[in-house]
Amino acid sequence: MLKQPELQCKALVQLVTEYLDDALAPHERAAFERHVGECEDCGVYLDQMRATIAALGELPPERLTGSARERLLTTFRSWVAPV
Amino acid sequence: MRTSDSELLAALRRGDELAFSRLIDDLNPSLLRVAMAHVSSRAVAEEVVQETWLGVIRGLDRFEGRSSLKTWIFRILTNTATTRGARERRIVPFSSLADDDGEPLDPDRFFPSDHERYPDHWALGPTPWETPEDDLLSAETHEVILSAIDELPPAQRTVITLRDVEGWPAAEVCDALEISEGNQRVLLHRARTRVRAALESYHDAVEQTVAHTA
Numbered sequence: 001m002l003k004q005p006e007l008q009c010k011a012l013v014q015l016v017t018e019y020l021d022d023a024l025a026p027h028e029r030a031a032f033e034r035h036v037g038e039c040e041d042c043g044v045y046l047d048q049m050r051a052t053i054a055a056l057g058e059l060p061p062e063r064l065t066g067s068a069r070e071r072l073l074t075t076f077r078s079w080v081a082p083v
Numbered sequence: 084m085r086t087s088d089s090e091l092l093a094a095l096r097r098g099d100e101l102a103f104s105r106l107i108d109d110l111n112p113s114l115l116r117v118a119m120a121h122v123s124s125r126a127v128a129e130e131v132v133q134e135t136w137l138g139v140i141r142g143l144d145r146f147e148g149r150s151s152l153k154t155w156i157f158r159i160l161t162n163t164a165t166t167r168g169a170r171e172r173r174i175v176p177f178s179s180l181a182d183d184d185g186e187p188l189d190p191d192r193f194f195p196s197d198h199e200r201y202p203d204h205w206a207l208g209p210t211p212w213e214t215p216e217d218d219l220l221s222a223e224t225h226e227v228i229l230s231a232i233d234e235l236p237p238a239q240r241t242v243i244t245l246r247d248v249e250g251w252p253a254a255e256v257c258d259a260l261e262i263s264e265g266n267q268r269v270l271l272h273r274a275r276t277r278v279r280a281a282l283e284s285y286h287d288a289v290e291q292t293v294a295h296t297a
Contacts, residue, residue, distance in 0.1 A: 008203035010193040017272035021253060041208030048209055052279040056247035059225055062115040068129060069107065072136050076103045079140045 007031045012042050016049050088152045095143055107136060110153065113249040114160050120240040121164035123171055131167050135160040150258065157259040187276035212286045224282070231281035235274050242267055243274035 007028075012035055018024050019032050036042050064072075094102035114135060118128035138159045146155055192208075194201045232240055232248075241260065245251045246267075251259075257267050 009205045010190075010196075010203035013188060013276075014272070017268055017275060021268060023268065039204075041205040044209045044211050048212065048279055048283070049275060051212065052275060052282055053247050055224060055228060055282070056243065056275075056278065057250060059228065059248050061112040062119075064107070064111050064115070064129060064132065068133060069104075072107060072133065073100060073104060075137060076140055077098070077100060 007035045009035075009039060009042055012036070012039075013045055016046060019046075020049070020053075088148065091152060092143070092146065092148070110156060113245060113251070114156070116244045116248060117157070117160060117241055118164050120237050120244060121161075121168040127167060127171070128164075131160065131164045134163045134167075138163065151255075153255070154258050161260075187273045188280065209283065210287065210290075212282075213290065224285070227281055227285045228278060231278045232274075235277060239270045239274035239277075242270040243278070246271055247275070 012032060015024065015028070015032055019029065022029075024032060036046055091102060091106070095106070111132065114132045115128055118131040118135075119125060122128050122131060135156065139156055142155075142159070146152070150158070192206055194204050194206045196202050198204075232243060235243065242256060245256045245259070246253065253264060253267060256262075257264050260267070262270075
């Protein structure tokens with residue numbers, strides 16, 4: 001049987017998003033996890049990608065200014081329920 | 084049409100102001116961020132969002148529910164922002180995924196493929212971030228992330244904003260931006276790779292300063 005080429009670090013880092021989205025084929029997923037289990041650098045890299053995603057989710061929300069919001073509500077009132 | 088959508092739509096058509104204010108509070112953060120990906124300033128982005136809502140209010144009676152309400156609103160936003168961006172000459176057509184901006188991760192960090200002992204292995208592996216978890220929540224980290232996002236090509240910026248900042252599921256992002264799942268994932272991955280790299284440079288700089296002062 002032909003041996004599958006081993007997954008190397010350079011290719012692994014390209015697969016992180018697919019891995020996290022659970023979009024890898026089962027054999028790819030297994031190879032990914034095997035590699036991360038044995039390679040400290042790739043383990044650190046994966047942790048950092050997870051930390052990055054978590055930090056992105058913690059950005060404070062953008063908000064419209066109160067007056068802009070008020071103007072919209074006024075428009076809604078006059079448009080949808082014309083007197 | 085989804086039940087929640089048709090209920091909401093009926094409420095909006097009735098002129099239910101509470102429903103409308105909930106909807107704008109719910110969607111505005113995402114709308115603003117996506118608008119900012121298309122135009123050059125926060126002020127213009129706010130105008131685009133305002134214009135979008137006016138379009139929504141005017142279009143309520145015509146909306147047929149072939150897409151979700153959210154998708155429909157984002158299409159209005161994208162159209163408005165595109166027109167505005169074109170006027171400002173900033174716009175890069177979203178469909179051109181020729182967002183080719185070079186390698187998001189420096190290829191020199193790996194040994195070459197023909198290296199006799201370590202082909203395609205890390206030559207310069209990542210240094211663990213020795214900072215407390217809390218540091219990722221600091222205002223300074225937010226600044227680093229925001230400026231990294233700002234430097235991304237527009238399509239990457241929009242996708243990472245919706246997926247990771249606003250927490251949309253992949254399917255909704257594809258739907259709102261009319262891109263395939265594969266494209267969405269490639270854009271997201273390149274964007275995340277760049278933001279991680281920006282955080283890495285920031286951490287390296289902080290650690291050097293600490294080492295220097297110690």
